[in-house]
Every structure is written in C-alpha cells, then in structure tokens.
Amino acid sequence: MGEVLELRELSRHYPAQRALDELSLNVSEGEFFSLLGPSGCGKTTTLRLVAGLEAPTSGRILLRGEAIEHRRPHDRNVSTVFQNYALFPHLTVRENIEFGLRHRHGGRPVDADKRIVELVEMLQLGDKLDRAPEQLSGGERQRVALARSLVLHPDVLLLDEPLSALDPNLRKQVRDELKALQRRVGITFLFVTHDQEEALYLSDRIALLNAGRLEQLGTPQEIYQHPCSRFAASFLGRVNWLNGTGIRPEATLLSRDQPANSERVYDSVVQRCVFLGNHLHVEAELSGGEHFIAELPCNSEGFQAGERVHVWWRAEDELLLPI
Amino acid sequence: MQPAVKQPGDQGAGDASQTANSGLRTLFLTPTAALLLALLGAPLAIVLAYTFRTRGTYGGVTAPWTLENWQRLADSLYAGILFNSFAVAAVSTAICLLLGFPLALFISRAGRRRGLYLHLVILPFWTSFLVRTYAWMFLLRDTGLINTVLFKLGLISQPLPLLYNYGAVLLGLVYTYLPFMVLPVYATLERMDRTLLEAAADLGARPLQVLWRVVLPLSKPGLWAGSILVFIPCLGAFLIPDLLGGGKTILVGTLVQNQFTASRDWPFGSALSMALMGVVLLLMLPLTRKSASL
Amino acid sequence: MSASPDLEQHPRIPGGRWLSTYAVLAYLFLHLPLLILMVFSVNASRFTVWEGFSLRWYAEALHDQELMESTLNSLIVAIAATGFATVVGTLCAYALWKRASRWIAAGLALSLVTPEIVMGISLLAFFQWVFRHFDFRLGLHTIVLAHVMFSVVYVVTVVLARLRTMDPSLEEAALDLGATDWQAFRRVTLPLLAPAIGAAALLAFIISFDDYVITSMVAGVDSQTLPMALYAMARRGVNPVVNAISTLVVGLVGTLILVSERLRAR
Numbered sequence: 001m002g003e004v005l006e007l008r009e010l011s012r013h014y015p016a017q018r019a020l021d022e023l024s025l026n027v028s029e030g031e032f033f034s035l036l037g038p039s040g041c042g043k044t045t046t047l048r049l050v051a052g053l054e055a056p057t058s059g060r061i062l063l064r065g066e067a068i069e070h071r072r073p074h075d076r077n078v079s080t081v082f083q084n085y086a087l088f089p090h091l092t093v094r095e096n097i098e099f100g101l102r103h104r105h106g107g108r109p110v111d112a113d114k115r116i117v118e119l120v121e122m123l124q125l126g127d128k129l130d131r132a133p134e135q136l137s138g139g140e141r142q143r144v145a146l147a148r149s150l151v152l153h154p155d156v157l158l159l160d161e162p163l164s165a166l167d168p169n170l171r172k173q174v175r176d177e178l179k180a181l182q183r184r185v186g187i188t189f190l191f192v193t194h195d196q197e198e199a200l201y202l203s204d205r206i207a208l209l210n211a212g213r214l215e216q217l218g219t220p221q222e223i224y225q226h227p228c229s230r231f232a233a234s235f236l237g238r239v240n241w242l243n244g245t246g247i248r249p250e251a252t253l254l255s256r257d258q259p260a261n262s263e264r265v266y267d268s269v270v271q272r273c274v275f276l277g278n279h280l281h282v283e284a285e286l287s288g289g290e291h292f293i294a295e296l297p298c299n300s301e302g303f304q305a306g307e308r309v310h311v312w313w314r315a316e317d318e319l320l321l322p323i
Numbered sequence: 324m325q326p327a328v329k330q331p332g333d334q335g336a337g338d339a340s341q342t343a344n345s346g347l348r349t350l351f352l353t354p355t356a357a358l359l360l361a362l363l364g365a366p367l368a369i370v371l372a373y374t375f376r377t378r379g380t381y382g383g384v385t386a387p388w389t390l391e392n393w394q395r396l397a398d399s400l401y402a403g404i405l406f407n408s409f410a411v412a413a414v415s416t417a418i419c420l421l422l423g424f425p426l427a428l429f430i431s432r433a434g435r436r437r438g439l440y441l442h443l444v445i446l447p448f449w450t451s452f453l454v455r456t457y458a459w460m461f462l463l464r465d466t467g468l469i470n471t472v473l474f475k476l477g478l479i480s481q482p483l484p485l486l487y488n489y490g491a492v493l494l495g496l497v498y499t500y501l502p503f504m505v506l507p508v509y510a511t512l513e514r515m516d517r518t519l520l521e522a523a524a525d526l527g528a529r530p531l532q533v534l535w536r537v538v539l540p541l542s543k544p545g546l547w548a549g550s551i552l553v554f555i556p557c558l559g560a561f562l563i564p565d566l567l568g569g570g571k572t573i574l575v576g577t578l579v580q581n582q583f584t585a586s587r588d589w590p591f592g593s594a595l596s597m598a599l600m601g602v603v604l605l606l607m608l609p610l611t612r613k614s615a616s617l
Numbered sequence: 618m619s620a621s622p623d624l625e626q627h628p629r630i631p632g633g634r635w636l637s638t639y640a641v642l643a644y645l646f647l648h649l650p651l652l653i654l655m656v657f658s659v660n661a662s663r664f665t666v667w668e669g670f671s672l673r674w675y676a677e678a679l680h681d682q683e684l685m686e687s688t689l690n691s692l693i694v695a696i697a698a699t700g701f702a703t704v705v706g707t708l709c710a711y712a713l714w715k716r717a718s719r720w721i722a723a724g725l726a727l728s729l730v731t732p733e734i735v736m737g738i739s740l741l742a743f744f745q746w747v748f749r750h751f752d753f754r755l756g757l758h759t760i761v762l763a764h765v766m767f768s769v770v771y772v773v774t775v776v777l778a779r780l781r782t783m784d785p786s787l788e789e790a791a792l793d794l795g796a797t798d799w800q801a802f803r804r805v806t807l808p809l810l811a812p813a814i815g816a817a818a819l820l821a822f823i824i825s826f827d828d829y830v831i832t833s834m835v836a837g838v839d840s841q842t843l844p845m846a847l848y849a850m851a852r853r854g855v856n857p858v859v860n861a862i863s864t865l866v867v868g869l870v871g872t873l874i875l876v877s878e879r880l881r882a883r
Contacts (some may be wrong), residue, residue: 052790073780073792088791099804100794148794332812347798348715351708355769358705359724362766363731366743370735372744383745429640432633440640447647449820449874453828453865455842457851458650461665461860462659468653470664501647548717560730561830566851576734583738583834593742596735607730 003244004029004155004188005050008070010059012045016223020044021212022059027156027190034191034199037209038235043192047158050190051080063155074103079149080158083163085141087133092145094129101150112151119147122184138166139174150185157193163198175201196236200224203317208232226320233319240292242266244321251317254282254309265312268292270303284311348509367600372595384589392594394495395544399530401578405598408575411564412557415496416504419553420546423504428538431503431512441509456566458592459495461484481498487569494564504549511545512538547609555603575599651867658860669812674861684846684862694757694832695825698764702825703818706772709858711806713773714780725770736767737834755837763835766827768821775820775881779813780806816880819873827870843876 003099006069013019020042027033035043048054050061051105060146061069066075078275079100087096097119101112120126123143142162149157162178163171165269179202193199199206200220208223227233232244236302239246259265268284277282280296282303292311303309374392377386395401407531423590426605432567446454462468463485485491515538524530561576568574573581575595661671678684711722728736740763744755753759787809791801827845836845843866849860 051789053793070782072787072797074795074797078793080790080793082786082790084784084786086784086786088787090805099791103791103795103797103800103804105776115819152794314767347802348805351712352718352721354705355709355721355773357722358766358769359721360730362740362743362762363724363728363736369729369742369746398695412721425636425639426643429636429643429687443644444647445878446871446874449823450651450870451863451866453827453829453847454654454866455651455852457847457859457863460656460851461654462650466665468657468665498646498650501643541854546704555730556732556814560733561732561734562848566848576732579734579738583741589742592738596738599732600735603730603732605728 710776
C-alpha cells in the first residue's frame with residue numbers, strides 16, 4: 001500500500017491561537033484514517049487545509065507525492081463531506097451529484113453516467129434524484145453528500161464529523177454503512193471526529209490531536225491499550241488512576257474475599273452498584289480516597305452500597321505511560 | 324446601522340478568505356469604492372474647500388481664500404436659524420419618543436400579529452415622501468379638509484391658520500420620522516428577556532413600576548438609537564419645512580438651498596452645509612461605536 | 618387594527634387596553650392622511666367638498682403633457698439607477714460578506730446620514746466643477762449618477778442581510794467540488810441570493826422614483842422628474858390632479874414595497 005497523502009510539519013497559526021502546530025503524518029492508499037480530538041484540537045483545521053479552504057502558515061501537503069498546499073480548492077483531487085452536508089438547496093439531488101462533474105478539470109469524464117448510476121444504486125438514492133435537499137431525511141442528505149463527492153473519484157475523501165448531524169438512533173446504523181461503503185469503493189477516507197467510540201469502530205488508524213499538536217498515532221488497539229499520555233488514555237475511554245497508574249474499568253476487578261496471586265489489591269467501600277444491561281457498573285472508594293469504577297460482566301453478583309470489598313487487577317492490564 | 328453581527332471572517336482568522344475568493348473580493352468592491360469616492364467623497368471635499376473661498380459675482384466661487392464664511396455663521400440672524408433648527412429637531416425627537424415608545428411596546432406585545440403591525444409602521448416609511456407631505460398640505464390648508472369640516476360644523480367662522488407655521492413643520496417631521504423611532508425601540512423590546520418582567524412582577528412590582536423601573540431602562544439603547552435616527556434627518560430637513568412651513572419658518576436646510584439657488588452665495592452655503600455635516604457626524608459617533616459596520 | 622386579543626396573553630403588561638386604544642390612534646395618524654388624499658382623488662369637485670365619484674382628475678393627469686413627460690423621465694432614471702445600483706451593491710455586499718471593510722462601510726454609512734440637501738448641493742458643486750473641464754451639462758445622466766450613489770447602501774444592506782443567513786460552507790462545497798471562484802459565485806451564491814437581490818432592486822427603484830431634493834439640485838434646466846413636477850404643482854396650490862397622481866404613485870410604490878417584503882421573507 002503506497003502513501004496517498006502526506007502532511008509535513010503542517011501549521012496554521014491565527015493571531016491569537018495556534019490552530020495547528022507542525023503536524024506530520026502519512027495516510028496510506030485505501031485507509032480509513034481518523035483525526036480524533038476534542039473541539040479546538042485542530043482536526044477540522046487540518047481537513048480544511050487539505051481541502052484548500054484555508055491556507056497553511058507553513059508546512060507541506062503532498063497528494064500522491066505532489067505538493068498541493070498552494071493549489072486552489074478546485075485544483076486538488078480531494079473532496080469534502082461537510083458537517084452539515086452543504087447540499088445546494090436550489091438544486092435537485094441529481095444536480096447536486098452532477099455539480100462536481102460539470103466543473104471538474106478536463107471536463108465531464110466519459111464514464112460519468114456509469115459512475116452516477118453505480119453510486120446512486122449503492123447509496124439507494126434511485127427514487128430521490130428529482131427531490132430537493134430539504135425534502136430528504138438526515139440520513140438521505142448524508143448519502144447525497146457522499147455521492148456528490150465520491151462521483152469525482154477523489155484521491156482522498158475528507159469527512160468532517162459527518163455523523164454528528166444525525167440523531168443518535170440513526171448514527172450507529174449509518175456508521176456501519178459508512179464502513180461498508182469505504183471497503184466497497186476502496187477510496188481513502190480522512191475522517192474527523194470528536195467521538196472516540198466512532199473513531200475506534202471505524203478506523204484503520206487514528207491520529208489523536210490535542211491543542212493543535214499530534215498526541216499519538218496508531219491503530220485503535222495500540223492507542224487504546226498503550227496510550228502515550230494521560231490525555232490519550234483518558235480521551236479514548238474511562239481510566240481509574242492510582243499513583244500515576246491507569247486501569248481501565250473493564251480490567252478492574254472486585255471481590256469480597258482476598259484474591260490470590262496479585263499484589264495489586266486495595267481495600268475499598270462500594271458506593272454504588274448499577275446494572276446497565278451489558279455490564280454491572282460499580283463505583284467504589286479506595287481507602288486512600290481514590291474513586292474507582294469497575295465494569296463487571298453482567299452475570300456477576302451484585303454488591304451493596306457500603307459493603308467492604310477488595311479492588312484488584314492484573315499487572316498486565318495496567319496502562320504503561322512513558323514517563 | 325445593522326445590529327452587531329459576527330462576520331464570517333472575524334474569528335481571529337481575518338485571512339481565512341485569502342483562499343476563498345480574495346481576487347473577486349477586490350474586484351467586487353471597486354465599483355462601490357469608486358462611486359463613493361467620486362460622488363460622495365469628492366463632492367463633500369469640494370464643498371469643504373468652497374467654505375474658504377469668496378462668492379463670485381454671478382454665483383460660483385472665486386479667490387481669495389477667507390474665513391469669512393465661517394465667521395458669518397455666528398451672525399445673530401444665522402445663529403438664530405441654526406438654533407431654531409436645533410430646537411425644531413429636538414422637539415420633534417422628543418415627540419417621536421413619547422409617541423413611538425408606546426407604539427413599539429404595543430407591537431412587541433402583539434403576539435402573532437406583530438409582523439402585520441410592524442409592516443403597518445414600515446409601509447409609510449417607504450411610501451413617497453413628497454406625497455405624504457402634500458397630504459398634510461391638503462388637510463391643513465385654509466381651504467383644506469380640517470378647516471372645511473370645522474367651518475361646515477359651524478365651529479369656526481374664519482379658517483384656522485394651520486399651515487405655514489412651526490406647528491405644521493413639527494407635525495410633518497413627527498409624521499415622517501416616527502417609524503425611525505419605532506423600529507429600533509421595537510428591536511430592543513423584542514430582544515428583552517420576558518422572564519425579567521415576570522421576575523419583577525413576582526418580586527412585587529406593580530405593572531407601572533415594571534414599566535418604569537425595568538422596561539424603560541432596558542430599552543435605553545433603542546431609545547437612544549431612535550432619537551439619533553430621528554434627530555439627524557430632522558436637523559437637515561428641507562422639503563417638510565419648505566412645504567409645510569412656507570416662507571415663515573426658515574430652517575438650516577432651506578437656508579442652504581437658498582444660498583445655492585436664489586442667493587447664489589455658494590461659499591456661505593457650503594459653510595452652512597459643512598457645519599450641518601459636522602453636527603451629524605458627531606451625533607453618529609455613538610451609533611457607529613455600538614453597532615457593527617455594514 | 619383593533620384591540621388585539623393576543624394582549625391577554627400578557628396580563629402583567631400595564632394598561633393593555635389603553636395601549637391598544639393608543640395604537641389605533643397612532644396607526645390612524647400614520648395612515649389616515651394618505652387614505653383621505655386617495656378618497657378625494659376620486660371626488661368630482663375641485664374643492665374639499667364631496668360631490669360624488671369621478672375619475673376626471675385621473676383623466677386630466679393622464680392628458681397632462683408635462684406630467685407624463687416627467688413621469689417618463691422618472692421611470693427612465695429609476696430603471697437605469699436601479700440597474701446600476703443593484704449590480705454594484707450586490708457585488709459590494711458579497712465582498713463585504715467575505716471580509717468586512719471599514720472604509721467601504723464608513724462610506725456607505727456616510728451616504729446614509731448625509732442630509733439630502735447637503736448631498737444635493739455638493740453634487741451640484743461637484744458637477745459644475747467637473748463641467749469646467751469637460752463639455753457636459755446637467756441632465757438625466759447626472760440624476761442617474763446621483764441616484765445610483767445614494768441607493769447603493771440600501772441594496773448592500775438588504776443583500777448582506779440575506780448573505781449573513783446563508784451557510785458559508787455552500788460556497789466552500791462548490792469550490793471543493795471543482796468550481797472556480799467565479800463558478801461558485803455564479804452557480805451557487807447568486808441563485809440563492811436572487812430573491813434578496815430582487816427585493817433590493819425594488820427598494821432602489823422606490824427610492825430613486827421618489828427622490829426630490831437631490832434630484833432637483835442636479836437636474837439642470839430641461840429635465841424634470843415626476844417629484845419635481847409634483848413639487849411645483851403643490852407649491853402652486855390646490856390641484857386635485859396632484860391628488861390623483863399622488864394616489865397612482867402611492868399605489869405603485871405600495872405594490873412594489875409589498876412585493877419587496879415578500880421577496881425578502883423568502
């Protein structure tokens with residue numbers, strides 16, 4: 001797999017803020033690559049820099065080895081799915097999808113009609129082609145936005161939180177469809193999100209950004225299991241902290257009897273025990289005052305508030321942070 | 324005179340648009356810039372220069388340079404006219420305040436019909452200025468509708484002198500510029516948090532106290548904006564004093580027009596104009612500071 | 618226009634009934650003079666006594682050569698000025714939407730607050746000064762120039778208001794999909810702005826068609842517009858023809874305002 005997109009020390013500084021500071025990363029051909037981070041971390045700025053909607057302060061953007069950072073947006077073979085989809089309200093679905101083909105460099109491609117037919121079928125938009133965007137549901141709008149961009153066969157498809165405009169029930173379903181679509185079309189996706197679950201679920205690799213800088217880069221598993229910092233550990237999921245050591249709630253164990261074979265055993269008092277369907281959520285306070293959360297299998301025996309228990313975990317489950 | 328609105332390029336990213344259409348932007352601004360420069364900036368500059376010139380024999384201006392035109396503004400005759408203009412504008416503004424606030428209050432409380440009531444204020448604002456002034460001439464003249472009706476009813480034997488006096492001028496100004504007061508006051512009332520009124524009432528304030536102690540202080544920005552918007556055009560008004568005031572009420576607008584037509588004293592007319600402009604700009608300062616530029 | 622039942626929703630507002638009564642009076646004050654004028658425009662009598670319905674003043678107005686000529690002049694001026702002001706103002710609004718410009722905004726605000734009479738005499742002085750160097754005279758063309766200048770600010774305001782409700786990512790999407798700057802403007806922004814531009818054009822037309830003070834200063838001797846003719850007639854005294862022509866003007870302008878408001882609400 002070759003590299004399709006390379007960012008080299010890419011920076012975007014505003015007078016009051018460094019929105020992005022020397023970001024370097026490579027995205028491979030056909031990869032589902034996520035930029036993850038809290039709001040203001042620079043992930044959307046990165047996307048807009050790649051799209052050409054903003055100009056970098058310094059650094060380079062290479063698309064298939066060619067520098068594109070000075071090219072105008074219409075001169076870059078990337079395409080964006082905007083957060084609110086930005087469908088043209090005065091055009092029909094069909095006209096929206098054909099918009100890019102009309103304006104593309106070098107005129108309308110010979111296989112344009114075939115591309116449209118394929119995508120329309122793949123995204124189930126066949127009966128919506130003559131509608132106006134405002135007549136569509138949220139999920140349909142998103143599919144039109146996808147079709148509008150994919151029909152151009154971009155080298156990289158840029159997606160700016162495309163699931164955030166959907167209501168929560170729909171989000172999981174669309175998430176599955178998005179992943180399947182990416183596999184099917186084989187186009188590289190650069191996906192921006194602040195939702196760690198979404199990123200873990202969808203991505204081949206994740207770049208975690210914090211305050212304009214790259215915090216960690218890796219596969220979902222690497223980042224989740226071997227976070228490089230407290231920020232990375234906490235952003236990807238809940239962590240119980242004790243003297244600088246982190247333990248994920250699902251690796252935290254509780255027992256009434258003294259567990260054998262572990263040095264990591266702490267006396268504590270149960271504060272709350274709630275059954276949440278797929279797991280048993282227990283909150284306990286250690287004797288040193290630390291607040292711990294344990295997620296136990298749902299068939300575990302429940303605990304009473306006020307009950308004295310042992311909190312413990314296995315050494316290999318500890319998150320090792322580089323000092 | 325728009326309320327403060329955040330610009331798309333404002334958020335610390337003043338140059339974000341460099342990529343998005345900056346070439347077009349310059350191109351698109353050029354005609355307006357040229358228009359304003361050639362037909363507003365240059366003419367005002369010329370008039371400013373004329374204030375320091377001498378009146379030509381057949382009108383127009385000639386050398387030498389002089390300060391005499393500015394000194395003449397202090398003549399009791401002209402100072403009196405300037406004072407009268409101020410007084411008329413101030414009284415008109417005060418009347419507009421008194422009439423406009425309750426109307427704005429009414430509209431802001433009108434529920435679903437607010438749109439209609441608002442339009443009924445806006446409509447005359449756009450309708451022919453000259454025709455509306457003429458309508459008052461039709462009503463107020465010696466043989467006008469009001470005098471005719473009063474005469475027919477036997478209430479008067481001689482027509483009342485309703486037209487061609489300061490009263491008629493004030494009436495015309497208030498009638499014309501009342502919408503300028505209602506609209507900004509309505510805008511502030513509209514934005515006002517309703518729960519504040521409920522809180523005040525809840526804390527024991529009686530309705531009139533709520534109005535006096537809460538609503539009125541909170542609508543101050545609108546009242547100020549409205550007052551300035553009314554005062555400025557009243558101060559420079561020409562058509563209304565001319566038609567409704569006749570020859571008896573000379574205000575600064577009429578005086579300026581006179582200098583450029585009948586009297587053919589351009590330098591002095593220029594000085595009067597620039598004095599008027601100075602006052603207007605001074606009054607505009609607080610408004611430009613509060614509201615975002617266009 | 619009577620007391621609004623909706624007022625009952627706000628029982629704590631003092632004197633709702635008094636306020637409604639006052640509002641009725643205020644609206645009468647704002648609208649009655651014109652309504653009376655309109656009624657008397659179809660009065661058969663020359664005097665302010667009702668003698669029955671007649672359209673004779675309309676007929677007289679329509680046969681008045683001078684009035685018709687000045688109406689034609691007003692239409693020519695208003696259409697030309699509206700055309701220029703709409704194009705120039707729309708482009709300006711678009712540019713200001715991209716990035717605010719302190720100087721242009723100040724200039725536009727100045728054009729709005731400069732007293733008409735001052736604007737009139739300064740344009741007169743300016744044109745006279747220009748004519749010393751070029752062989753031109755005052756006429757319809759100078760009126761058009763003046764009208765374009767003072768109506769641009771209205772176009773800019775209306776169009777800019779619409780732009781500010783528009784999603785900026787629409788244009789970015791167009792660029793992103795391969796449209797050039799011009800194509801994005803032409804194919805996406807402009808169609809979406811069309812109703813607002815229409816509304817702005819109508820306002821510019823109304824303002825131009827209605828102006829007397831500035832026009833009278835820059836008109837020169839042989840070009841008269843309708844407001845100038847009306848002014849002259851009004852100064853001369855009683856004339857029911859003025860009532861008739863006024864009613865026609867109010868009818869035209871009122872219709873245009875309503876259409877413009879509709880377009881702006883779109």
